[in-house]
Amino acid sequence: MLFYELEKLIKSLSATEKKIFQLHGTQLKGDKDYVILYEQIIGQIDTVDGASWQERFREAYPTKSLENTAAYLYKILTDLLVQIRIEQDTWYQQYQCLLKARLCFERSIPSRAFKELHKASKLATASQHHPVAYQAARMELTALSDLGFPGLSEQQLVDKQMKAKHTLQSLRQIHEHYSLYELLSHRLTKGKRPESSKQDKQVNDLILSELSLSTRGSQHQFEPQKLHLLFQSFFFIHSGEYRSALRIFNELTKLTEANESMWDYPPYDYLSALDGILDSLRSIGYYQEMAPFIDRLATLSERAYPEHFKSVATLTTWVYQLNMLLGCKKYEMAAQLIGNLSNGDTQKAVNGHEKQLEYYFFIALTYFMLQQWSKAKKQLNLLIAAAKQTPQHLAYRAGRLLHILLSYEMDDLGYVEYEIRSYKRAFSKQGKAYKTEKLIFNTIAADPKLRGNAWKATAHKKVAAKLKEIITDKRELQLTKFADFGQWVLASLSHK
Known part of the structure; x- marks a missing residue:
């Protein structure tokens, strides 16, 4: 290591x-x-x-x-x-x-x-x-005590103590904000999914606690405001209130940009926030709404920050530009964008980064949708090679799945069977399989290319119903945000 x-x-x-x-x-x-x-x-x-x-x-x-x-x-x-x-x-x-x-x-x-x-x-x-x-403040008070409080009146000492106490109270409140946000995140992504008509009681308790916390004395400070908006946006995304989530995303970016003096140098925290917003938007299929946030990413990448930050910001911008075009089914425009990108130094600076894997994936997906099989295969090979040390990234899993589809389209059935077995072994330790994966593997096993139109029509109806169920499963979004794999299944069952 x-x-x-x-x-x-x-x-x-x-x-x-x-x-x-x-x-x-x-x-x-x-x-x-x-x-x-x-x-x-x-x-x-x-x-x-x-x-x-x-x-x-x-x-x-x-x-x-x-x-x-x-x-x-x-x-x-x-x-x-x-x-x-x-x-x-x-x-x-x-x-x-x-x-x-x-x-x-x-x-x-x-x-x-x-x-x-x-x-x-x-x-x-x-x-x-x-x-x-x-x-x-604590170091100063301790030192003053050790030195015998030289030239310090009792009132001055009390003032210093109270200032330190208020600082500690603000720190505690921020910790409580983070705790509530982290619990909400865990319960909505790892815990039991609440029904659409009846929110889980534990989640409702978190919401009430967060509202109570956000009305306390430090609600006008930057960090509590930011955490309050993050909490709201995460809740709205996972409860299906997407328009409300988009409104909160815009408020969050305006708040961050209005407090540039609070940014780290370079602002990795803001870059991460934009990444999270764009990841949420693509997960729910709001591709056109991604544009203004991508523009903010591009602006960050052009500012005079250290090279590593600029490389990560640039690559993240390219990833979401391609992602947006593919989501809008503008495959030719995505291919044109790929041709205009100059990425030698950028790629080298962030080798092995999660965004590098996503970049390879979306280039491969572009060529896959244009049926340029050899170009797609080349990019997937680069992705698989780059992910050797970080196989836990979902972009790697999505890339392996796309590689299986590519092999099937190229009629390399012997390799497809081997790759599916390898795929199952590789990801069996990461929990249960996704429903999308099972659907793809069952479809390939049935080999629609050899089936008649009557069989395809029956299978098409069953798969369409299955996909409606998959769409409502929040866990499936972790994989389907990279590509609409279900549409490939439907297309393979369509009359040709």
């Missing part, structure tokens, strides 16, 4: 970060095994000639420990990246101030320590980052 994580970390490095690491290596004297290993990995990434970087290193340096060298390289890289992020992001700066303050207290330099705590508190207050604000 360490080797995979190290390789993934190095692939994510920007050109600037690589230069900083190389400069760090040249400043040190003596043996630098970790630099040699770094160059081996970079060479593997750039050339890919069959031999792994592990094999190359062990062959070239048989007396050196690959495991120890890899662990040290990982440590050096993460230390350097943290230092870079301290210069970019106030979140990192806040914790650095706390570290410096503690160090200064240990070395009996209290005046400098208090300055660091004041800086941490100021940054935390500006970004409404309550954990650091409270930690800074």
Whole structure:
């Protein structure tokens, strides 16, 4: 696992970060095994000639420990990246101030320590980052007590204590917001599904608790407002009130954009929120409504953020652009978009990322819908190869399923039987099979290509009824949001 994580970390490095690491290596004297290993990995990434970087290193340096060298390289890289992020992001700066303050207290330099705590508190207050604000206040009060409260009146002490108490209360309220949102998410996605006419009592209790919580004193702060809207949108999506959910999505993005000063640098949190909104919209088939949120993604990807963030944002934009066009059945436009994308550096920076798997999938689906079988197969092979270390992603499962359909369309029946057995083995450990999968496998086993029109007409009616049942199952959306596999089944049973 360490080797995979190290390789993934190095692939994510920007050109600037690589230069900083190389400069760090040249400043040190003596043996630098970790630099040699770094160059081996970079060479593997750039050339890919069959031999792994592990094999190359062990062959070239048989007396050196690959495991120890890899662990040290990982440590050096993460230390350097943290230092870079301290210069970019106030979140990192806040914790650095706390570290410096503690160090200064240990070395009996209290005046400098208090300055660091004041800086941490100021940054935390500006970004409404309550954990650091409270930690800074607690460290200050403890230090003042140890020093005998120099020049501090009792009222001033009480004021500091009350300020820390209010910060702690805000932190507790945010924790309660998160707890309710996480419980709602778990109950609606993992627990028993409530009936459409009668909501589950436990879910109703969560809704009442959340409403009560959202009317307390901190409802005007950014984080509680954001969590309240996330809670509402998640509930509306899973209760089938899609128009209400769309309204909340728009409110959430407006709130986030109005509070840009609260964003992390780079804003992975906002990127994740947009990703979640678009994922929900495609799950319910609101493809045209995806456009304004895709535009926001594209704007994020064009801003002056670090390269890794821009690569993830760009790839996420492409994924949903293709997803939207395919959902609207604009297959030729999707193929044209694929031809216009230049993705060499973007792909390399996010190799193994979930969005890379989705990107391969939607390119393959485009060619599949256009019956360009060889192009579709090439993209699916890339997806399967990229997912070796992360087979838990649903994009990989959807890709394997599309690969089965492709093999059937290409009349490679022997391989189809083998692949179905392999598919069942691979995903049996991840819980029960999806109804969509069973429907596809049963259809392929019946081999509609060899059946007459009378059989197809009867089977078509049965499948259409089965699909109505599948559509109402929320769990099936996890798979069918990638492609309308049920329509392929219906098409295979249609008169030709």
